[in-house]
Amino acid sequence: RKEVEQDPGPFNVPEGATVAFNCTYSNSASQSFFWYRQDCRKEPKLLMSVYSSGNEDGRFTAQLNRASQYISLLIRDSKLSDSATYLCGHNQGGKLIFGQGTELSVKP
Amino acid sequence: DVKVTQSSRYLVKRTGEKVFLECVQDMDHENMFWYRQDPGLGLRLIYFSYDVKMKEKGDIPEGYSVSREKKERFSLILESASTNQTSMYLCASSYSVTSGDTGELFFGEGSRLTVL
Numbered sequence: 179r180k181e182v183e184q185d186p187g188p189f190n191v192p193e194g195a196t197v198a199f200n201c202t203y204s205n206s207a208s209q210s211f212f213w214y215r216q217d218c219r220k221e222p223k224l225l226m227s228v229y230s231s232g233n234e235d236g237r238f239t240a241q242l243n244r245a246s247q248y249i250s251l252l253i254r255d256s257k258l259s260d261s262a263t264y265l266c267g268h269n270q271g272g273k274l275i276f277g278q279g280t281e282l283s284v285k286p
Numbered sequence: 287d288v289k290v291t292q293s294s295r296y297l298v299k300r301t302g303e304k305v306f307l308e309c310v311q312d313m314d315h316e317n318m319f320w321y322r323q324d325p326g327l328g329l330r331l332i333y334f335s336y337d338v339k340m341k342e343k344g345d346i347p348e349g350y351s352v353s354r355e356k357k358e359r360f361s362l363i364l365e366s367a368s369t370n371q372t373s374m375y376l377c378a379s380s381y382s383v384t385s386g387d388t389g390e391l392f393f394g395e396g397s398r399l400t401v402l
Contacts, residue, residue: 181345186326214391221376221393222329265329272317272336272382273344274391278328 181205184266184277192285195256199280201266202248208268211242211249216263216279225264226251256284289313292377292394299401305364307397309377316382318360319391320344320352322373329376335360336382367401374398 184201191197203211211228226233228249232241239252249266263279293308311318319334321344331344333352341352349371353361360379364371375397381389 184328212390221395222391223393224390227390267329273331273334273342274319274380275331275345276321276329278326 180277181270181275182266182268182277184280186278186280188281188283190283190285191256193256193258195284196252196254197256197282198253199251199264199266199282200248201250201277201280202246203266203268204247205268205270206244206247208270210269211240212267212269212274213240213249213251214265214267214276216265218262222265253282256282258284258286260284290377290379290392290394292375292397294397295395297397297399299367299399301366301368301401303367303401305367305399305401307362307364307375307377307399309360309362309379309394310358311360311379311392312358313379313392314357315379315392316357317380318354319378319380320350320360320362321376321378322346323376323396324373332362364399367399369401372399372401 213225214222215225216222226240228240228242237254241250265279267276290311320332321329335354351363377394378391380391
């Protein structure tokens with residue numbers, strides 16, 4: 179089993195839709211969790227850190243479920259500019275391990 | 287503004303050649319990382335470093351080595367390039383938050399290597 183697993187998609191959604199991504203991890207000792215966004219032909223950039231209490235930043239909400247070992251990202255009111263690949267990652271002993279990424283395409 | 291600079295955006299090498307990929311960061315970060323990114327496989331960690339002259343193997347270190355002689359520079363070396371090392375290579379750096387933890391990763395723009 180991969181250490182971090184994501185549904186690669188692509189997720190094709192209309193503008194204004196709500197879309198959710200899940201990411202499962204296998205190492206229960208993982209210390210901290212992240213969502214990164216990667217635009218086409220660009221480098222990944224941090225979107226959100228994921229805290230045990232969950233956190234929200236505008237249209238984006240990230241949650242952590244330690245019991246079931248997954249993190250989620252919810253995007254409300256999708257914009258065309260949200261089209262990108264979303265990578266989840268977790269910190270294990272100082273190294274950041276990523277999933278394979280979920281591709282999102284928001285259509286007009 | 288954090289800057290991570292990778293020396294070459296595109297390289298084409300032949301099988302068996304020695305390849306150096308250079309990465310420099312200007313924010314005095316302790317941690318530096320090398321990943322490769324392939325379609326369907328995502329980002330995979332090759333090597334990382336917590337400090338000068340220190341290195342740790344990631345998940346796929348075979349066929350690679352690294353060098354960190356100065357804090358700001360982390361080099362990835364392919365001693366004898368093979369076609370299965372054709373990939374996008376991404377360097378990243380970060381602060382140490384606490385022991386065993388890392389802050390936000392800042393990535394370079396990537397080096398696309400083709401091995402013929």
